[in-house]
Amino acid sequence: MPAPATYPAMLILSLTDPVEGGRQLLTRIPQMSTRWMLLLAAVLVSVVMLYTLPVLTGETELMPSPFAFALTQGVMNVIVIAAITLVGQGFGGKGRFADVLWLVGWLQILTAGLLLVQIVTLLFLPVLNIPVGVASVAATIWILVGYICAVHGFSSRIAVLMGGMMTFVILSFVLSMILLLFGFAPPEVSNV
16 A cells, blocks of 8 residues: 555544554654653643643633643653563564654554544533543544554454553553552542
């Protein structure tokens, strides 16, 4: 399949065939600074969009600081990129950190687009908010699994999905233990 000529065509290919979309993206070799800027821009756009509705409705008192939230999102993305790289290589994958960074940056751009669709749905068709939200999560997982297959050269999407779920559970547990060791306790739940 010939490479799509434009980046919008690459976005569409990533939605329809994420493995091929990931492969096509990997044929472009941007500088490392461009890869980091893409991820940073995508995270910042997502944070701005997440704060749009609470700011418009005046319900910001329960929201964390946007700067702290953006920093947390950035750090979590780097942890995910490192996990995809290291776990994939542990299972015989050939992906490099720089390539995973590039693809996760693209995934974050797509996720920001899906978030925009969710916000518009919530504003104009709130009855469809839950189905659109579920479809957005499913699309994100579909693209992520395809990108992981593309970057590491894996052929089984099911194996990648199962490995990803196991990695998520283990990583969540390890990060929770680290946060507890540093004194960050989960919020208490009041009796109802």
